[in-house]
Amino acid sequence: MVASNATETFIPAFIAVWLKLLAPDECYDEFFVKFNVLHVPCLKVLISKCLGYAIITGSFIVKVPQIIKIMKAQSGEGINLVSVTLELFAISAAWAYGAGHKYPFSAYGEAIFMAFQTVSISFLVFVYSNQLAKGLAYLSVYVGIMAFLLSPSAPLGLLAVLQACNIFTVSVSKLLQAATNYRNSSTGQLSVITVYLLLFGSTARIFTSIQETGDTMVVLTYVVAALCNSIVAAQFVYYWNSAGTNTNTSKKDL
Structure with a gap:
């Protein structure tokens, strides 16, 4: 099929394989065989795929600024560990749910990379609080849980329950961090780059x-995430010139 389409459209087969990641099945034919570039349903698919893979690409580094900032300061001050753990739960549940239901990788792939970065942040908070043993235990428990959730033994019903909990978990996670920022009158060691990338992604x-x-539960989760991320993002604007923020970090230290 790839060879046939590639011949009809003068597109080499190895390029056709990559194009089909963005325009699968009928949409490949519409765009590259019939040259119907204004096919609205396929344009929606193309935009969605491009956004999905852009989000996944961004997820490779989305929390790296946060990790660097913590390591540079050698402090997790201002990082609410409960909030980070709840966020890790939400990300990991989305990963397991997407994989379990065999959704396209472009629909949930960023959760994999964000999970690794988020658990690293939690571990660093333990390390810089002189609680290395607790940090190692935290990592071990997380790895064990994910090994089960990603295995064929995990019931789809359980994954659905975890995904449903995400609506609550995401909101509580972000609101806890927002509350910590409010109490400190500062965003502490939070990274403005990471926060705004998360807002864009959600x-x-x-x-x-x-x-x-087309999963209502997944859509609603991201609606809630976007709303809650916008609250934390707004706090960066509000506290940008606060004494607390300037004490903990330079404005240039993003």
Whole structure:
């Protein structure tokens, strides 16, 4: 099939394989065989795929600024560990749910990379609080749980329950961090780059989830995530010139 389409459209087979990641099945024919570039349903698929893979690409580094900032300061001050753990739960549940339901990788792939980075942040908070043993225990428990959730032994019903809990978990996670910022009158060691990338990602995921999964539970989770991320993002603007923020970090230290 690839060879045939590639011949009809003068597109080499190895390029056709990559193009089909963005325009699968009928949409490949519409765009590259019939040259119907204004086919609206396929344009939606193309936009969704491009956004999805852009989010996944960004997820490789989305929390790296946060990790660097903690390591540079050698402090997890201002990082609410309960909030980070709840966020890790939400990310990991989305990963397991997407994989378990065999959704397209472009619909949930960023959760994999964000999970590794988020658990690293939790571990660093333990390390810089002189609680290495607790940090190692935290990692061990997380790895064990994910090994089960990603295995064929994990019931789809359980994964659905975890995904349903995400709506509550995401909101509580972000609101806890927002409350910590409010109490400290500062965003502490939070990274403005990470926070705004998360806001962009959760907002874009509303569209891609509607397009690629049609799963109401997943869509609603990202709607809540976008709203809550916007609260934390707004706090950066509000506390940008606060004494607390300037004490903990330079404005240039993002």
